[in-house]
Amino acid sequence: MNIFNYLVIVLLVCSQTTMAAKGGGRGGKTTASPHTITVPADMSVEATTPQGIAVSYAIIALDGNGNTTGYNCTPTSGSLFPVGNQTVSCTTEGKKQLRATDSFVVAVTEPSQPISPPPELQLPADITVEASSTSGGAIVEFITSALPENLNVSCLPSSGSEFNIGSTAVECTTSDSEGRTATGSFQVTVNSLPIQEPPVEEPGPSTSSLTVSWAAPSTRENGEPLSAAEILGYEVYMLAEFSGVDTIIEINENSTLSTVIENLQDDTYHFSISAIDSDGLSSQPSDIMTVVVQTP
Structure with a gap:
């Protein structure tokens, strides 16, 4: 065997060995790690309204690589929880075999103090008036109130404002000491004055x-x-x-x-x-x- 044939054989063997090594790499399998989800501990809160209380909570959901991933909880954070015990169930999103689930309990107790009713606006019905002149609008006054009776009511436009011809929405709001608000509106319509035609004198009987x-x-x-x-x-x-x-x-x-x-x-x-x-x-x-x- 001369030196040239030897070199060719060596190169062929090396090439085949390299290809076999690459092929073996493609044939290997990797296994994904399951998700993890962390929920709050069971919590107890006091109702702030006769209907219960809105409860917010935080969830940490991670995939197998430690990256945040999506999740779903029922009831959702910020929902109104009635008085009593309610279980919140949470599950990560993704392939079923990788999902993580967990739950916690929200216990809503009766309020320790009587709950005052939320503020309630008392607004007039829609108002219709005639313009004070053929070219202008009209000054309109109205009365508003709120329950409880000591609450202030703010309206825009305010009572006593001049309203243009047409319909204008009056937006009103009130708030109580607990920060609860009530809003409402009504319409003020100003109709233009009809153009007054001079009276036509009917001719009297001939005399x-x-x-x-x-x-x-x-x-x-x-x-x-x-x-x-x-x-x-x-x-x-x-x-x-x-x-x-x-x-x-x-x-x-x-x-x-x-x-x-x-x-x-x-x-x-x-x-x-x-x-x-x-x-x-x-x-x-x-x-x-x-x-x-x-x-x-």
Whole structure:
């Protein structure tokens, strides 16, 4: 065997040995370590409300390499626990064969002191008003209160504020000495004023006027002469035929021999005239004059 053949054989043997070593490495198996979970010790707390108390707790969950991992607990941290004993069960997340589980008990005892009820707001119902002008809003006042009665109530916008046209939510809140709060709201709606149209005057019924005139009598009914000085005045009788209105117009001047009658509506009017002397005696009515009034 020469030296070249020897070198080739050695190289081939070394190459095969290296490959066998690598193959053996791929064939090995590793086993993952299980998770661990640490829960709090059993705890006892006192209820702060008639419903119980919200309890928070801390959990430490690690995988097999000591890294934090996810977990699930029931009931969850921060849940409301009622009076009595309740078990909290916790389990890590991941493959079932690696999970860790543990539990602890939360014992909620009755409150040692009477529990006052939480604050309660008493707000008005929704408010609707009209704007104070056609362009502006309206100043709105309202009353709020809270139970217990000595609690202050804060609202935004506050009572007495000017509210714009439209709907605005009023947000209110109150707090008691224990830090418990109550919130609520109501709506204030301001309607715009309707535009006032000027009133339209309806035309009244058409009317007319007429002048009634007469001559002064110169004799009495028995034929005796009658001077103007003996005449005290006249009475004009007017009867509206359709409306049935009967009117007497007194003329207290003997020198007045006519009168204007105004605001006559469409009708048929009958007139007669009597003279009154200084003794208060009335003459017989004159012949009836008939006038028909008809406006165009």
